[in-house]
Amino acid sequence: MIIDETSGEVAEAGIELVPLDLAGLDEDALIALFPTPVQCAGALLKARAMIAHAPAVLAARSKAVKDAKRNLIVARGYARQRAVGRDAETRRLVAESDAEVLTAWEAIDTAELALEYARELRKTLTEDIEILRSLNANFRGEHR
Incomplete structure (x- = not known):
């Protein structure tokens, strides 16, 4: 999305695709x-800034998984007290089969998926940083 500062108009930015016939270019x-x-x-600086937040994000997501598991234990306890x-x-x-227990299971699943997503994102950022470092090193050599 591109915003024109003078008029305030918002324009959708299209996705540029790489042509498949590179030999024809x-x-x-x-x-x-x-x-x-x-x-x-700039991309390297942005990726490094994002990965700097990874430990805190992973710690928060891990805590969310632990909290969700603790909530499941509590929900099971109350459900067993109510069960006849x-x-x-x-x-x-x-x-x-109590509704609160099922909700707690869903919360665990959601928290674990969020944690796994954060781990994958950190891994991807690490790979991106290596590629960008290589590109930057090559550019420095070319522009001396």
Whole structure:
């Protein structure tokens, strides 16, 4: 999304696709596909800033998983107290199908997915930083 500061108009920015027939492009068109040294340096700075927040994000997501598991234990306890049945096995089955217990299970699933996403994002950022460092090193050598 691009915002014109003077008029305040919002324009949708389109996605630029890389042509599949790279052999059919002239040299200027190929060069236009590559980022400039300033763009690479900016991307590297942004990626480093994002990965600097990774430990705090991972710690918060891990805490959310632990809290969700603790909430499940509490929900199971209350559900077993409320469960009625002939024997302990029947009460356990009734307690496991309690709405609060099922909600707690969903909260655990959501928290674990968020944690896994954060881990994958950190891994991707680490790989991106390595690529950007390589590009920046190559640009420095070319522009001396």
